[in-house]
Amino acid sequence: MKSKFQLLKQSRLFENASESVLEKVCSIVKEKKLIAGKTLFHKGDSGDSMFIIASGRMLVHDADLKIAYLAKNDVFGEMAALDGEKRTASLTALENTLLIQIKREQLFALGTREPEIAKALIHFLCQREKYFIDDIAEQTLKIRTMIRELEIAAEIQSSFLPPKLPDVPGWKFNALFRAAKNVAGDFYDAFKLDDHNSIGFVIGDVCGKGIGAAIFMALFRSLIRANMLSNVANCKSPPSEENIKQLLLNSFTAANSYISTTHYDSMMFATIFAAVIFPDTGEIFYVNAGHNSPYILNRNGVTETLINNSPAVGIFPNAEFKVNQAKINNNDMLLGFTDGVTEAVNPENQQFSEERLIKIFVKNINNGIDTAVDQFKRSFDKFCGNVEQFDDITILALSRKN
Numbered sequence: 001m002k003s004k005f006q007l008l009k010q011s012r013l014f015e016n017a018s019e020s021v022l023e024k025v026c027s028i029v030k031e032k033k034l035i036a037g038k039t040l041f042h043k044g045d046s047g048d049s050m051f052i053i054a055s056g057r058m059l060v061h062d063a064d065l066k067i068a069y070l071a072k073n074d075v076f077g078e079m080a081a082l083d084g085e086k087r088t089a090s091l092t093a094l095e096n097t098l099l100i101q102i103k104r105e106q107l108f109a110l111g112t113r114e115p116e117i118a119k120a121l122i123h124f125l126c127q128r129e130k131y132f133i134d135d136i137a138e139q140t141l142k143i144r145t146m147i148r149e150l151e152i153a154a155e156i157q158s159s160f161l162p163p164k165l166p167d168v169p170g171w172k173f174n175a176l177f178r179a180a181k182n183v184a185g186d187f188y189d190a191f192k193l194d195d196h197n198s199i200g201f202v203i204g205d206v207c208g209k210g211i212g213a214a215i216f217m218a219l220f221r222s223l224i225r226a227n228m229l230s231n232v233a234n235c236k237s238p239p240s241e242e243n244i245k246q247l248l249l250n251s252f253t254a255a256n257s258y259i260s261t262t263h264y265d266s267m268m269f270a271t272i273f274a275a276v277i278f279p280d281t282g283e284i285f286y287v288n289a290g291h292n293s294p295y296i297l298n299r300n301g302v303t304e305t306l307i308n309n310s311p312a313v314g315i316f317p318n319a320e321f322k323v324n325q326a327k328i329n330n331n332d333m334l335l336g337f338t339d340g341v342t343e344a345v346n347p348e349n350q351q352f353s354e355e356r357l358i359k360i361f362v363k364n365i366n367n368g369i370d371t372a373v374d375q376f377k378r379s380f381d382k383f384c385g386n387v388e389q390f391d392d393i394t395i396l397a398l399s400r401k402n
Helices: 002-010 019-026 078-083 104-113 115-158 210-232 241-262 354-363 369-384
Strands: 030-034 039-041 049-055 058-062 065-070 090-093 097-103 171-178 186-192 199-206 270-278 283-289 295-298 301-305 324-327 333-337 393-400
Touching: 002 019, 002 049, 002 097, 097 104, 171 186, 171 369, 186 210, 186 393, 199 210, 199 333, 199 393, 210 241, 210 270, 241 270, 241 283, 295 354, 301 354, 333 354, 354 369, 369 393
Parallel strands: none
Antiparallel strands: 030 097, 039 090, 049 097, 058 065, 058 090, 171 393, 186 199, 199 270, 270 283, 283 324, 295 301, 295 333, 333 393
């Protein structure tokens, strides 16, 4: 009895109770032993007891989600003991644990005879409520801080996307970007390459989502742009076909080498399509590193598929990339996109698909690229309905019309 008495006295529930009351409580409690790894009860179980931890440690969890840790003198299960509510979480012993169990019927019977018991319970519940309120206030402040930090991250990330697309006579650019979360792993870029009358065209998708993908999005985008601009500066003017091919190879090789060696442990990579386009002739040189194949379209459909025949960037330190060549003729359109577009689903779990995407742009090709992108947005939103967006959505397109 003395052992139970001391345990009850040290608990947060009965720390202020009189000795006479504690002795009466001792008469109704039972000891319960749990070996390490044993679950006392599961979330959703009916409860009729509260517990005090005499020794050991326990984990409060919801399946694999760890919620809290409990140790000696902690009290739990009081709501189930008072009103029979279902357990709101599971409790599992982290080590051999000794519990003091108080059943509802005995607690109520004793409480009706001993007002001090009811007073102790009320005091304990008030303290627990105050703790919850303080914890909620603290967590709310943390959440608000995190939301603001995510807003700042989104603002910073948006600065890595081009503030405006190139203005080139006879050519028209348009882009659509929607992040699935506050920040994204998708990126696109379009920029003039120094004085060589050529344009850089880049679209990519970093593996994963959220903050990690967003950080690497900025890194991949900056590496590709910086290397393309740096390498083109070394080309003769006008650059030869061999110059442009080497420019692209050097840009991908440098980005791949840096990511795959410096950030090897992160296991981050990106699929990237990057091209150099010559507006005067419509010639295009490109590397497609694991990305969805962009299409060259005219009013009759797909005229050329810009094939994916190089590995994603950042996986293999010694990866080899291949340069391909194509041509964009008058009244053609180049359409680049990420898999968030084609793999988006509607309420019936049907995918948007490349076929549907191509059909929209071909149908609207004579109306101009701005109209085509606007029509895509309307069709895409109608198709997806109220289904939550699960992946970033990016389109980068250009049209040639002299």
